[in-house]
Amino acid sequence: MNVRRLAAVDMHGTRGTARRRRIILAEFLVGVVAMVALGIWLLASSSSLGSRAIGLWFTGAGLNYAPLSVHAIALTRSGALDAELTGVDIDRELRRYTVLQLWVFVPLALVVFAVRDALARRRAAQ
Template sequence: MDVRRLAAIDMYGSRGTTRRRRIILAEFLVGVIAMVAWGSWLLASSNDLGGRAFGLWLVGAGLNYAPLSAYAIMLTRPGALDAELAGVDTDRELRRYTVLQLWVFVPLALVVLAVRDALARRGGRTTAP
């Protein structure tokens, strides 16, 4: 899975409206800030194992929104989203990534995938989307 493509497809949706792009960017930014803040608070204030485990999960899942936010910010430049999705069957990709976006609930999964993709790009290799 390509995290940058996930952000692009999510921002584009079915029609690619400017409003949707702004809403998705806000969702990503609020997701990382709110989930990490709430999870950190739970980790610091909970006395039981369940509360701490939930706090840890919130922090890990919230951090998945960090690479999505970074890519969304990059894709807000004029023409960047259109260039990213040039030649892509957005309807097909939207169906595919609708299921794949559930990986956001696996703590740090998207962070690991984004780092892997960045290292692959830096090394001159490309990964299949």
């Protein structure tokens, strides 16, 4: 799972319009803020174990939008998205990442994937 590629493919969609790029960036940013805020609120205000578990889930799932947001912001620079998707079969990648984006619902999964990718890039650069 490549989190940067997931963000790029999601931002491009089938036609690669500027409007879609803005909508997806907004989705990622709102996802971080809203889900983490709701999770923290549930953790702070709930007394039951079930509500706290849901609060933890919202917080962890919301944090998955943080690396997506970081990559989406980076990909908004002129030519960055096109460069990321050069030589990529967009239709194939859309089908593949449509399924893989379900990892967003696994708390902290995309955070772990993004850290793993960053460490691999760092080792490759050395």
